[in-house]
Amino acid sequence: MIAMQVSLYPLGENDIKERLDIFWNLLKKENINFKVSPLSTIAWSDDEDKLFNTVYSAYKEVRKTGKVVMVSTTTAGTEEEIKILLNYL
16 A cells, blocks of 8 residues: 655645645545645555556646645555554544
8 A cells, every 4th residue: 555645835826725626626536545634635545556647647737727836755555554654644
């Protein structure tokens, strides 16, 4: 299993929710598990390629609306190890 912490920073915006909704809606559409925290989105999946491709596609969709910075951290482990990490959210 793999998990990613993704922080998106739409640049030059007073209200970033609309642009973050684009990102989150694409994750939902592709059935990627995720939780939103105050500073980032945590996404996880058994399918590493699907997770990476979906996050990158979502980033590209947000980029179509303006400038954006994306920072991500990735970790892999057993399902039990990832669930332990998710308990901290």
